[in-house]
Amino acid sequence: MSGKSQRRPLVSGNWKMNLNHYEAIQIVQKLSYLVSKDDFEQVDVSLHPPFTDLRSVQTLIEADELRFVLGAQNCHHENSGAFTGEVAAPFLAKLGVRYVICGHSERRQMFGETDDVVAAKVGAVLVHGMTPIVCVGETQDEREAGQTLERVTGQVRGSLAGRTADQVAGIVVAYEPIWAIGTGLTATADDAQTVCQAIRRTIAETWNDDTAQSTRLQYGGSVKAGNIAEIMDGSDVDGVLVGGASLDPDEFARIVQYPQHSR
Numbered sequence: 736m737s738g739k740s741q742r743r744p745l746v747s748g749n750w751k752m753n754l755n756h757y758e759a760i761q762i763v764q765k766l767s768y769l770v771s772k773d774d775f776e777q778v779d780v781s782l783h784p785p786f787t788d789l790r791s792v793q794t795l796i797e798a799d800e801l802r803f804v805l806g807a808q809n810c811h812h813e814n815s816g817a818f819t820g821e822v823a824a825p826f827l828a829k830l831g832v833r834y835v836i837c838g839h840s841e842r843r844q845m846f847g848e849t850d851d852v853v854a855a856k857v858g859a860v861l862v863h864g865m866t867p868i869v870c871v872g873e874t875q876d877e878r879e880a881g882q883t884l885e886r887v888t889g890q891v892r893g894s895l896a897g898r899t900a901d902q903v904a905g906i907v908v909a910y911e912p913i914w915a916i917g918t919g920l921t922a923t924a925d926d927a928q929t930v931c932q933a934i935r936r937t938i939a940e941t942w943n944d945d946t947a948q949s950t951r952l953q954y955g956g957s958v959k960a961g962n963i964a965e966i967m968d969g970s971d972v973d974g975v976l977v978g979g980a981s982l983d984p985d986e987f988a989r990i991v992q993y994p995q996h997s998r
């Protein structure tokens with residue numbers, strides 16, 4: 736089997752720096768009523784709260800045997816040491832975190848994370864048995880200069896440098912055009928598919944075809960219930976990374992339930 740049918744869709748909610756741990760519990764409880772067992776048969780769903788909420792959300796997921804998968808938004812690449820304010824990958828693994836976002840554009844832009852830094856984080860996440868969601872994407876200027884594919888595929892090679900084919904087969908890459916994050920602007924479904932196809936081709940060329948067929952690719956950038964079905968139509972788009980819309984449980988549940996509304 737090869738192609739999209741072998742890759743389970745992954746819908747990820749990135750809460751960014753929103754919601755304290757009490758609010759987090761409320762949202763997850765609401766979601767647990769809205770998203771049914773049948774929905775989880777079709778789609779994997781990861782939730783990425785701020786660090787301070789992780790323990791509360793983990794406890795709720797375990798106690799109520801919920802099928803939401805716990806995710807984090809970032810980690811440091813070292814296991815421990817004099818890095819005040821940072822959180823190490825093994826701490827996240829101990830909390831039951833399964834997915835860690837690495838190199839979100841907000842971290843690349845505001846905290847100076849380069850491809851080398853992202854590559855080190857990806858290594859740490861893998862060593863501790865978790866799955867990185869590696870974010871890549873172009874700025875508005877790069878897009879207007881026709882540099883989207885060059886920029887994005889360069890980030891893929893740089894952020895995954897040093898990884899084996901087996902490791903790359905298990906990771907997630909999120910194509911998140913910077914101009915579409917939190918702006919209400921969305922790449923067209925055709926653009927999302929074109930860039931995801933280029934990312935898959937780059938993985939095939941750098942590692943091999945089987946690896947490229949296994950890697951899950953997400954689109955992120957102002958995804959909502961009203962546009963997800965169209966975006967997921969792309970044959971190389973295996974899921975979505977959702978920011979703002981994941982803070983509203985009704986909207987996020989409708990996003991998760993997109994297979995029911997697909998054309």
Ligand code: PEP
Binds near residue numbers: 917918956
């Ligand atoms: C994100 O935070 O990764 C994101 C895509 O945000 P939004 O959905 O709000 O554009």
